Amino acid sequence: MTDSKNASGQLKTVFHKQKRGLITRQELLLSAREIFARDGFENARLEDIASNIGKTRGALYDNFENKEAVFYAIFEQNIERDKTELASLLARASTLEKRIQALIKYLIRVSQDRERVLLNLEFKLYAIRHPRKRQRFADLHDAICLEVFGPELRQLLQQLGRQSSRAKRMGSLAISGVMDGLVLGHLFDPEVLDSREVARHLKLCLSEILQMNLPAKKTT
Amino acid sequence: MTDSKNASGQLKTVFHKQKRGLITRQELLLSAREIFARDGFENARLEDIASNIGKTRGALYDNFENKEAVFYAIFEQNIERDKTELASLLARASTLEKRIQALIKYLIRVSQDRERVLLNLEFKLYAIRHPRKRQRFADLHDAICLEVFGPELRQLLQQLGRQSSRAKRMGSLAISGVMDGLVLGHLFDPEVLDSREVARHLKLCLSEILQMNLPAKKTT
Amino acid sequence: MTDSKNASGQLKTVFHKQKRGLITRQELLLSAREIFARDGFENARLEDIASNIGKTRGALYDNFENKEAVFYAIFEQNIERDKTELASLLARASTLEKRIQALIKYLIRVSQDRERVLLNLEFKLYAIRHPRKRQRFADLHDAICLEVFGPELRQLLQQLGRQSSRAKRMGSLAISGVMDGLVLGHLFDPEVLDSREVARHLKLCLSEILQMNLPAKKTT
Amino acid sequence: MTDSKNASGQLKTVFHKQKRGLITRQELLLSAREIFARDGFENARLEDIASNIGKTRGALYDNFENKEAVFYAIFEQNIERDKTELASLLARASTLEKRIQALIKYLIRVSQDRERVLLNLEFKLYAIRHPRKRQRFADLHDAICLEVFGPELRQLLQQLGRQSSRAKRMGSLAISGVMDGLVLGHLFDPEVLDSREVARHLKLCLSEILQMNLPAKKTT
DNA sequence: AATGAATGAGGATTCATTCAT
DNA sequence: TATGAATGAATCCTCATTCAT
Incomplete structure (x- = not known):
C-alpha cells in the first residue's frame, strides 16, 4: 500500500x-x-x-x-442499553430509598448476565493494558461509568451526597468493580459461590457503598 | 486435598x-x-x-x-507465600476481633500489589475459559481459596460461624473477588478511584462479608 | 500486544x-x-x-x-559490492579515457545482470511510492547513487568537470536511469532489442552523458 | 498485425x-x-x-x-492518442531534420507526464513478469512500440535508414526505455535530477539513438 | 545450563470478484 | 447502470515449541 x-x-x-x-x-x-x-x-x-x-x-x-472496532461497538451498545434501561427504572421510583432498591435490583440482574460481566472485565483489562489507546477509550471510559450512572442516576447519587462528578464516577467504578469481582468468583467456582450468594453479597456491599457518604447514615 | x-x-x-x-x-x-x-x-x-x-x-x-507451567508455578508461589505470611500474622492476634483486623489489613496490603491482583484475575479467567483444564487446576483452585485462607484462617472462619468447608471457601471467593474487582476499578482509572478509596471500600465490604454469618451480628 | x-x-x-x-x-x-x-x-x-x-x-x-528489511538488505549488498568492484576497476586505470572506458565496461556488465536491473527498478519505484519512507531510504538513496560512484569515481567525475556533489549525483542518476530503461526494454522484448544492442546504446548514451560537461570536448 | x-x-x-x-x-x-x-x-x-x-x-x-482489463484499456488509449498526436505533428514537418526535432519535442513532452511514464514502466514490468500473458499482450506490445512510432513515424525511421520492421521497433524500444529510465530517476530524486536535466539528457540520447544508423552521420 | 536456529500452526487483514437487487 | 453485501483466497506476521550444540 x-x-x-x-x-x-x-x-x-x-x-x-x-x-x-x-x-x-x-x-x-x-x-x-x-x-x-x-x-x-x-x-x-x-x-x-x-x-x-x-x-x-x-x-x-x-x-x-477491525477486531478492536467490534469490541468497542459492543460497549457502545452496553452503554446505550444501560442508560435507557436504568433511566426508565429510576424514573418510576419516587423516593430515595426506592431508587436505591431499584438500582440494586438492576445491578443484580446485570450480575446474572455472565457474558456481560466477562465483557466488562475484558474491557477494563484491555484499557489497562493499552494505555496509548486510553484516549480513544476516553469517551467509552466515562461512558462506562455512566453505564451504571445515567442522568437519572446522577440525581440519585447527588441525593446520596455525592456532589462532585469525581465522587459519582468513583462510586460507579467501585460498584461495577465489586460486581465484576463477585461474579468472576462465581464463574470460577459456581458451586462454591452460587448466584444467590452473589446477589446476597452484592446487595450487602452495594448498600454499604451507596450509603458510604450519606451524611446521616454514615456507617464508617 | x-x-x-x-x-x-x-x-x-x-x-x-x-x-x-x-x-x-x-x-x-x-x-x-x-x-x-x-x-x-x-x-x-x-x-x-x-x-x-x-x-x-x-x-x-x-x-x-511450557508457558502454562510458568503460569501455574507463579500461583504455587503465591499460595505458599500467603499461607506463610497470613499464618504468622494471625498467630500473633489473640482475639477474634484482632484476627479480623489483621486479615483485613493483610488483604489491603495485597490489594496494593498491582501485579498480584492482575495475576489473580488472569488466573481466574484462565480457569473459567479452559474448563477441560479445570481438573488440573483443581489443586490450585482450592489452594487459591486457601491462598486467602490458610489453616489459621480456617479457624478464624470457624469462629465466624462458617462451619462447612463450602462456606469457608465461599467466603474466600467472595473476599478475593471483591478485592480483585475494586483494584481492577482502581487500575482502570487511578485518578477516579485512588488507592485510599480502594482500601476504604475494601474495609467496608470485607467487614460486611466476614460478619455476614456471625450469629450475633447478623445483618441480613 | x-x-x-x-x-x-x-x-x-x-x-x-x-x-x-x-x-x-x-x-x-x-x-x-x-x-x-x-x-x-x-x-x-x-x-x-x-x-x-x-x-x-x-x-x-x-x-x-520483515519483508521490507529483506529488500533493504539486498540494496545494501549491491551498494557494497559496487563500491568495492568499481573502486578496484578504476584504481587500475591510469588515464581519464581509460577510466571512462572502465566505467562503461562495468556498467555494461551490470546491465547484463537481469536480476540486478529489475531490483534497481523495483527499488526506485518503491521509494517513489512510499514518500514517508524516503527518509529511511535516505542513506540507501545516496548510497545507490554512490552505488555507481564510489570514492574512486568521485575523482573521475571531478575530472569530468562535475565539481558539486549534486552534479555527481545527477550524473549517477541519469546513467543508472538510462541503463535501467534500456534493459527494461530488452527484457520486454528480448528479440527486438537484444543484449548487444543494449550494450551499444548504453555505450553511446553513457559517453554522451559522461562527456556532457567536459569543457573541452563538448559535443552538443 | x-x-x-x-x-x-x-x-x-x-x-x-x-x-x-x-x-x-x-x-x-x-x-x-x-x-x-x-x-x-x-x-x-x-x-x-x-x-x-x-x-x-x-x-x-x-x-x-476485471482489473487487468482496465489496465489494458488504458494502454489502448495511450496508443491511440500517440498515434493521432504524433501523426499530426510529423505531418506538419517538411524535412527530415524537422521531423526528428518534432519527435524529440513530443517525447520530451511525454516525459513530463509523470503518470504516463509510471504507467509505461508498470506495463513493461507486468509484461515481463507474466510471460503467459504475453500473447495477449502481443497486440499491445507491438502497439506500444508504435505508440512511439505511428505510420508517419515509420516513414521517418525509414528515412533514418531503419528498413526492417525489427530495426524500427528496436529504435522505439530503446527510445522509450531511455525516456522511462530518465524520468524514473527524476521521480526518484527530483531535486538531484530535475525536469530540465531530464529534457537535456533526453535530447542528447535521443539524437544519438535516432542518428545511430544514419548512413552518413554514423557515430559508432 | 543455555543458546541460536528453525519450524509450523494460527490468526488478522486485504481485496478481487460475484451476485441479488 | 450501479450498489451494497458477501465471499474466499492469499499473505504477512507472531510465537510457542523443538533441537542440535
Whole structure:
C-alpha cells in the first residue's frame, strides 16, 4: 500500500447500510459478545465470530474496521442499553430509598448476565493494558461509568451526597468493580459461590457503598 | 486435598537443579509475574519474559515445561507465600476481633500489589475459559481459596460461624473477588478511584462479608 | 500486544549470529534477489523466498524484521559490492579515457545482470511510492547513487568537470536511469532489442552523458 | 498485425454502452490512470479507483471484465492518442531534420507526464513478469512500440535508414526505455535530477539513438 | 545450563470478484 | 447502470515449541 492517504478507510465508520446489512451487523455483534466473553478479546478468533452466524470473516470486515472496532461497538451498545434501561427504572421510583432498591435490583440482574460481566472485565483489562489507546477509550471510559450512572442516576447519587462528578464516577467504578469481582468468583467456582450468594453479597456491599457518604447514615 | 501437592504437575522443576539453575528459575518467575501481569497470559510472550532478565527462551524451557507451567508455578508461589505470611500474622492476634483486623489489613496490603491482583484475575479467567483444564487446576483452585485462607484462617472462619468447608471457601471467593474487582476499578482509572478509596471500600465490604454469618451480628 | 515498549524488537538488527545463521542469511538474500526480481517487491511471497532454499518463512523472520528489511538488505549488498568492484576497476586505470572506458565496461556488465536491473527498478519505484519512507531510504538513496560512484569515481567525475556533489549525483542518476530503461526494454522484448544492442546504446548514451560537461570536448 | 484490433479482448467495452455509461467508463479510466500510476498495478485497489470518482467497485465491473482489463484499456488509449498526436505533428514537418526535432519535442513532452511514464514502466514490468500473458499482450506490445512510432513515424525511421520492421521497433524500444529510465530517476530524486536535466539528457540520447544508423552521420 | 536456529500452526487483514437487487 | 453485501483466497506476521550444540 502506498503512503498517500487512502481515499476510503476513514469512511468505514459512516456506513451506508441498508436493512440487510444492519441485520448482519447486529447478528455479528451478538455473536461477538458470545465469543469475546467465551475466549477473551485477544484469544477470540474473528473466524469464530463470523461462522457462529453462518457468515465469513469478510462480512465482519464489511461491517467493522477491525477486531478492536467490534469490541468497542459492543460497549457502545452496553452503554446505550444501560442508560435507557436504568433511566426508565429510576424514573418510576419516587423516593430515595426506592431508587436505591431499584438500582440494586438492576445491578443484580446485570450480575446474572455472565457474558456481560466477562465483557466488562475484558474491557477494563484491555484499557489497562493499552494505555496509548486510553484516549480513544476516553469517551467509552466515562461512558462506562455512566453505564451504571445515567442522568437519572446522577440525581440519585447527588441525593446520596455525592456532589462532585469525581465522587459519582468513583462510586460507579467501585460498584461495577465489586460486581465484576463477585461474579468472576462465581464463574470460577459456581458451586462454591452460587448466584444467590452473589446477589446476597452484592446487595450487602452495594448498600454499604451507596450509603458510604450519606451524611446521616454514615456507617464508617 | 493436600496443600503440599505440586499442582502444576511439572516434574522438571523438582529435579536436579543446582544453585545457578534455581536462581535462574526464580528470576524467570519474577519476570514472568511482571510480564503476565502486564500483558495477560495469552498475550505474554515467552521471549519478553526471558529477555527481561537477559536470557533467551531456551532458559525458560529449561526450567519449565511450557508457558502454562510458568503460569501455574507463579500461583504455587503465591499460595505458599500467603499461607506463610497470613499464618504468622494471625498467630500473633489473640482475639477474634484482632484476627479480623489483621486479615483485613493483610488483604489491603495485597490489594496494593498491582501485579498480584492482575495475576489473580488472569488466573481466574484462565480457569473459567479452559474448563477441560479445570481438573488440573483443581489443586490450585482450592489452594487459591486457601491462598486467602490458610489453616489459621480456617479457624478464624470457624469462629465466624462458617462451619462447612463450602462456606469457608465461599467466603474466600467472595473476599478475593471483591478485592480483585475494586483494584481492577482502581487500575482502570487511578485518578477516579485512588488507592485510599480502594482500601476504604475494601474495609467496608470485607467487614460486611466476614460478619455476614456471625450469629450475633447478623445483618441480613 | 501491550502498548508498553517491547523489550525485544529493536534488537533484531543487532543479531548474535553464528556461522550457520550467517550462511542462512546469505542464502535467503540470494533467494530474495531472485524472487523479488521475478515477481516484484509487492507481489513476492516470503514463502517463495524461503522455500526456494528449503527453509520456511520462520527462518526469514529470524533473520529479518520483515519483508521490507529483506529488500533493504539486498540494496545494501549491491551498494557494497559496487563500491568495492568499481573502486578496484578504476584504481587500475591510469588515464581519464581509460577510466571512462572502465566505467562503461562495468556498467555494461551490470546491465547484463537481469536480476540486478529489475531490483534497481523495483527499488526506485518503491521509494517513489512510499514518500514517508524516503527518509529511511535516505542513506540507501545516496548510497545507490554512490552505488555507481564510489570514492574512486568521485575523482573521475571531478575530472569530468562535475565539481558539486549534486552534479555527481545527477550524473549517477541519469546513467543508472538510462541503463535501467534500456534493459527494461530488452527484457520486454528480448528479440527486438537484444543484449548487444543494449550494450551499444548504453555505450553511446553513457559517453554522451559522461562527456556532457567536459569543457573541452563538448559535443552538443 | 492490425492496429485496429482490440487488444484487451474484452467485448464488454464494445457493447451497448450509452452516453452515461461511456462517461463513467471514461472517468474510471482517468481515475485508474491516477491510481495505477500512484500505487502500481498489483498494489492498486479497485476500490480506490472507483471511490476516486465517487462510484463503487460495482461500476468498475460493469465497465470492465476485471482489473487487468482496465489496465489494458488504458494502454489502448495511450496508443491511440500517440498515434493521432504524433501523426499530426510529423505531418506538419517538411524535412527530415524537422521531423526528428518534432519527435524529440513530443517525447520530451511525454516525459513530463509523470503518470504516463509510471504507467509505461508498470506495463513493461507486468509484461515481463507474466510471460503467459504475453500473447495477449502481443497486440499491445507491438502497439506500444508504435505508440512511439505511428505510420508517419515509420516513414521517418525509414528515412533514418531503419528498413526492417525489427530495426524500427528496436529504435522505439530503446527510445522509450531511455525516456522511462530518465524520468524514473527524476521521480526518484527530483531535486538531484530535475525536469530540465531530464529534457537535456533526453535530447542528447535521443539524437544519438535516432542518428545511430544514419548512413552518413554514423557515430559508432 | 543455555543458546541460536528453525519450524509450523494460527490468526488478522486485504481485496478481487460475484451476485441479488 | 450501479450498489451494497458477501465471499474466499492469499499473505504477512507472531510465537510457542523443538533441537542440535
